[in-house]
Amino acid sequence: MNTTSNGAAAGAAAQPRTWTCPFCSLLCDGFALEGGASLRLRGSDCPRARAGLAAFDDIGAPRASVDGAACDLDAALDAAADRLGAARLPLFGGLATDVQGMRTLYRLANVGGAILDHAHGEAMMPALRMLQDRGQMFTTLAEIRNRADLIVCIGTDAVSSHPEFFRRCAPAASQASACRVVFLAAGEGTPTAADIPWASAVEALRPPADVFDTVAMLAALVDGRRIDDADGELAALAEAMRSARYCVLVWEPARLPPQGALVGESLLRLLMNLNRKTRAGAFTLGGNDGAQTANGAMSWLSGLPLRSRVGPQGVDHDPLQYATGRLLDERAVDLLLWVASFTPELAPPATALPRIVLGHPALAAACAQPGTIFIPVATPGINADGHLLRADSVVSLPLHAVRDDGLPTVAEVAHALVTRLTVDAAAKEGVQ
Amino acid sequence: MTTIRLKGGRIVDPANGVDGEIRDLGIRDGRIVALHPGDKVDTEYDLAGCVVMAGGIDLHTHIGGGKVNLARMMLPEDHRLNRPRDSLLELASNGCCTPGTLETGYRYAQMGYTAAFEPAMLAANARQAHMEMGDTPILDHGAYVMLGNEELFLEMLARGEDPQRIRDYVGWAIGASKAMGVKVVNPGGISAFKFNQRKLDVDEDHVHWRVTPRQVVHSLARALSELGVPHPLHIHASNLGIPGNIDSTLATIDALEGLPGHLTHIQFHSYGKEGPKKFSSAARQLVERVNAAPNVSIDVGQIIFGQTVTASGDTMRQFANADLGSPRKYVGGDIECDAGCGVVPFRYREQSYVNALQWAIGLEIFLLMDDPWRVVLTTDHPNGGPFTSYPHLIKLLMDKSFRDEQLARLHPDVAAIADLREIRRELSLYEIAIMTRAAPARLLGLADRGQLGIGAAADIAVYREDADREAMFATPEYVFKDGRLVARRGRIQAVPVGGTHFVEADYDPAIEKTVEAWADRHASISYRHMKIGTDELCSCSNGGALLACKVHGRGRTL
Numbered sequence: 001m002n003t004t005s006n007g008a009a010a011g012a013a014a015q016p017r018t019w020t021c022p023f024c025s026l027l028c029d030g031f032a033l034e035g036g037a038s039l040r041l042r043g044s045d046c047p048r049a050r051a052g053l054a055a056f057d058d059i060g061a062p063r064a065s066v067d068g069a070a071c072d073l074d075a076a077l078d079a080a081a082d083r084l085g086a087a088r089l090p091l092f093g094g095l096a097t098d099v100q101g102m103r104t105l106y107r108l109a110n111v112g113g114a115i116l117d118h119a120h121g122e123a124m125m126p127a128l129r130m131l132q133d134r135g136q137m138f139t140t141l142a143e144i145r146n147r148a149d150l151i152v153c154i155g156t157d158a159v160s161s162h163p164e165f166f167r168r169c170a171p172a173a174s175q176a177s178a179c180r181v182v183f184l185a186a187g188e189g190t191p192t193a194a195d196i197p198w199a200s201a202v203e204a205l206r207p208p209a210d211v212f213d214t215v216a217m218l219a220a221l222v223d224g225r226r227i228d229d230a231d232g233e234l235a236a237l238a239e240a241m242r243s244a245r246y247c248v249l250v251w252e253p254a255r256l257p258p259q260g261a262l263v264g265e266s267l268l269r270l271l272m273n274l275n276r277k278t279r280a281g282a283f284t285l286g287g288n289d290g291a292q293t294a295n296g297a298m299s300w301l302s303g304l305p306l307r308s309r310v311g312p313q314g315v316d317h318d319p320l321q322y323a324t325g326r327l328l329d330e331r332a333v334d335l336l337l338w339v340a341s342f343t344p345e346l347a348p349p350a351t352a353l354p355r356i357v358l359g360h361p362a363l364a365a366a367c368a369q370p371g372t373i374f375i376p377v378a379t380p381g382i383n384a385d386g387h388l389l390r391a392d393s394v395v396s397l398p399l400h401a402v403r404d405d406g407l408p409t410v411a412e413v414a415h416a417l418v419t420r421l422t423v424d425a426a427a428k429e430g431v432q
Numbered sequence: 433m434t435t436i437r438l439k440g441g442r443i444v445d446p447a448n449g450v451d452g453e454i455r456d457l458g459i460r461d462g463r464i465v466a467l468h469p470g471d472k473v474d475t476e477y478d479l480a481g482c483v484v485m486a487g488g489i490d491l492h493t494h495i496g497g498g499k500v501n502l503a504r505m506m507l508p509e510d511h512r513l514n515r516p517r518d519s520l521l522e523l524a525s526n527g528c529c530t531p532g533t534l535e536t537g538y539r540y541a542q543m544g545y546t547a548a549f550e551p552a553m554l555a556a557n558a559r560q561a562h563m564e565m566g567d568t569p570i571l572d573h574g575a576y577v578m579l580g581n582e583e584l585f586l587e588m589l590a591r592g593e594d595p596q597r598i599r600d601y602v603g604w605a606i607g608a609s610k611a612m613g614v615k616v617v618n619p620g621g622i623s624a625f626k627f628n629q630r631k632l633d634v635d636e637d638h639v640h641w642r643v644t645p646r647q648v649v650h651s652l653a654r655a656l657s658e659l660g661v662p663h664p665l666h667i668h669a670s671n672l673g674i675p676g677n678i679d680s681t682l683a684t685i686d687a688l689e690g691l692p693g694h695l696t697h698i699q700f701h702s703y704g705k706e707g708p709k710k711f712s713s714a715a716r717q718l719v720e721r722v723n724a725a726p727n728v729s730i731d732v733g734q735i736i737f738g739q740t741v742t743a744s745g746d747t748m749r750q751f752a753n754a755d756l757g758s759p760r761k762y763v764g765g766d767i768e769c770d771a772g773c774g775v776v777p778f779r780y781r782e783q784s785y786v787n788a789l790q791w792a793i794g795l796e797i798f799l800l801m802d803d804p805w806r807v808v809l810t811t812d813h814p815n816g817g818p819f820t821s822y823p824h825l826i827k828l829l830m831d832k833s834f835r836d837e838q839l840a841r842l843h844p845d846v847a848a849i850a851d852l853r854e855i856r857r858e859l860s861l862y863e864i865a866i867m868t869r870a871a872p873a874r875l876l877g878l879a880d881r882g883q884l885g886i887g888a889a890a891d892i893a894v895y896r897e898d899a900d901r902e903a904m905f906a907t908p909e910y911v912f913k914d915g916r917l918v919a920r921r922g923r924i925q926a927v928p929v930g931g932t933h934f935v936e937a938d939y940d941p942a943i944e945k946t947v948e949a950w951a952d953r954h955a956s957i958s959y960r961h962m963k964i965g966t967d968e969l970c971s972c973s974n975g976g977a978l979l980a981c982k983v984h985g986r987g988r989t990l
Binding site: 030137141143275295302304317393 | 505525526968
């Protein structure tokens with residue numbers, strides 16, 4: 001598998017080059033990157049990408065550490081294998097990695113058994129449980145770009161977590177289109193017409209009810225049911241949705257209150273009804289930090305999505321029990337292996353349990369503690385090649401190293417641990 | 433250099449006209465070789481009482497890609513049962529109608545299959561399809577890219593583009609997605625549904641592009657023929673599942689105008705509308721037509737009673753059937769101005785008139801076809817039923833009394849009137865070997881697979897002779913992949929990474945400008961990412977062998 005790219009020497013990196021951004025699940029591939037030691041984005045002012053890139057400015061020569069003491073990679077791997085081998089039930093959390101990282105972590109999980117959850121597991125579950133209970137009707141970026149005449153963002157401004165979202169939805173300049181964007185129950189400070197210049201109108205509706213009641217009301221109105229005290233704006237929106245040729249509902253499970261899956265289910269019912277007469281689809285914002293990738297790869301390898309336990313007894317999936325916070329609070333696991341290869345924002349949760357962190361180099365200081373092993377790893381799209389799945393779970397894109405920091409990939413570290421653990425197991429059984 | 437002798441097995445190798453001859457088979461370095469009785473070998477297997485066939489090849493099975501993965505996530509209930517691991521080589525993976533990729537590889541290999549082809553790879557999702565197939569151990573694999581609903585193609589067709597340009601575009605699309613062939617699903621209909629069209633007959637206009645399914649089918653079939661792609665256009669015809677759709681199926685065959693075409697899961701397209709329930713078998717009409725059309729091959733898409741899930745690119749038809757879901761869930765998506773997907777869980781019931789008749793229609797098609805080389809055994813996994821039911825299906829085809837027993841359990845009206853009652857034919861091992869390995873290999877242009885001749889790849893399944901054909905085909909005695917023992921009596925012995933079959937066709941690269949201009953206006957990714965390079969394929973498919981098939985137009989394969 002591709003690892004760090006030697007071809008991406010610092011000298012060659014001075015020219016701007018096309019780049020695929022790993023810092024949110026839209027995987028923008030239309031911008032350029034400039035510079036070697038300090039990476040600069042060209043063609044976008046995306047704050048997520050800028051912050052992601054800035055975190056590589058002063059990484060120095062990152063070193064592994066065991067219990068706060070710096071050591072070489074092999075010593076850290078030996079110590080990590082020892083602790084992992086001694087654990088009865090580890091949790092593989094974070095999982096901010098690429099496809100090859102997940103493939104190898106899955107192999108590692110199979111060595112002694114593990115539970116797998118992503119750092120954004122809590123935010124992913126409403127969409128996953130909706131899928132498991134009812135299904136989904138989705139659309140993708142190119143469909144929105146070419147077809148949408150009404151985009152309704154429900155409970156989200158879309159751009160806080162995915163700053164380029166509306167630019168990615170923009171029809172080609174040469175194309176005549178009239179698309180209205182409506183923010184519904186999305187709070188204050190939503191984008192305006194100036195922020196979405198291609199839209200024929202941009203409006204924000206702030207009905208008095210909470211998001212559950214608002215969506216329920218909207219669904220009833222779309223369904224054509226008569227509601228005596230219906231909110232006038234909401235009724236007009238429902239009518240607009242019914243007469244749109246292709247309406248897109250944008251929602252973001254991470255922004256919903258507890259039981260957010262119920263909002264998702266209402267939206268799906270609404271979409272199913274809407275699609276009996278006209279066309280519509282949902283776009284789910286989420287899946288940052290490799291969440292879409294980790295869930296996708298886990299599902300195809302094992303047959304079940306994240307929040308599953310893997311071991312000799314097979315795979316067991318439980319979206320409620322196998323949650324990182326709960327497992328750590330209840331001490332239901334006895335070790336945390338935390339993977340965060342994209343940004344230092346994804347620090348491992350505090351816990352008294354032993355921790356092994358495969359992390360962004362800038363997490364070194366936060367992980368220099370007794371009981372914690374830190375192994376700095378490469379980031380796909382910065383100093384390693386890799387593949388990530390986009391938010392819509394349809395498109396996946398290759399990412400390429402733009403420089404070489406001499407860091408191992410998550411897959412290489414996981415592979416080294418698999419090798420150590422399987423050799424240890426064989427030695428214990430007296431196998432040569 | 434490892435040399436193996438398979439001693440004294442009964443060889444059934446239709447590709448070489450061998451039917452039951454008892455003799456040895458030699459293997460060296462993954463290939464079948466001629467061995468003299470005195471030659472030293474590393475390992476010898478005594479195959480007395482065993483039948484030896486080439487490894488099975490499934491040319492239509494949904495094993496990888498976005499909609500399969502959505503079906504996995506959607507149906508945790510399909511994955512609650514964990515089959516006990518009987519080999520430390522197996523990693524945890526489970527599921528029946530939508531198994532994980534690991535489980536898929538293990539179960540196919542345990543049944544004596546050594547290759548499987550994903551029939552519905554979206555260009556937009558091609559990387560993921562190759563990743564999933566790369567994570568399907570043991571099996572070689574490949575995929576057909578779905579064309580005929582992407583807006584660029586429809587736009588080219590609508591403006592009357594020169595067929596040579598269409599040919600170049602198809603060649604480009606195959607190369608860009610690293611496909612083994614091309615599939616068209618509800619020709620034009622997936623796109624039409626995005627424009628809110630709910631029905632599209634063979635000679636009906638797409639509401640926006642004003643082209644017909646007939647034009648779509650013909651132009652794709654012509655392009656493939658001119659490019660020299662071995663596998664004929666793989667066609668999921670219009671009007672899937674609709675009573676009376678035999679008319680559009682026959683019209684689709686007409687649309688080929690003699691060009692090669694493979695009509696897939698034909699059972700779902702062979703319905704009449706006779707009788708009190710306005711739903712009847714059109715198997716005889718279909719077979720009569722296919723028997724007389726040597727350019728046409730089919731696979732059946734047999735239904736199997738029980739729980740499964742239907743996963744299809746045909747959003748138009750899947751949305752129409754969403755209310756029939758059991759359990760009641762639905763996934764549908766419009767995808768990238770390229771294609772779509774619809775997933776509906778489904779339970780085929782013996783006491784349902786419709787399901788019982790579907791079952792009978794599938795078997796009638798198998799049994800009425802004159803030429804076994806043009807009919808391939810499939811359940812359209814998982815749409816008609818999971819691939820693990822193949823041994824059961826083989827028994828239905830080989831054993832008239834077993835078939836009658838099953839028929840008697842079905843909805844009484846079907847049991848009483850089905851044509852199937854009168855069909856006495858029982859397929860032979862030779863015919864089964866054609867339908868499960870020799871014919872699919874030939875239809876895919878795999879010269880060294882699906883056969884046991886000298887020089888062929890040593891993909892071999894060894895079955896212990898058993899009058900109960902289901903038991904016989906469920907658990908082969910030995911399975912070899914490229915000469916390596918991968919399964920023994922159902923127990924996995926090795927888990928090599930399978931290879932990827934794909935076609936490299938010649939086309940005029942000038943077409944890339946057209947695609948790039950389209951991408952700038954319409955796509956959501958940059959043009960440079962619309963092509964998967966060979967190195968990238970290697971990493972997607974997990975480092976397996978790249979089995980490129982170079983073709984040079986007009987049917988010449990080198």
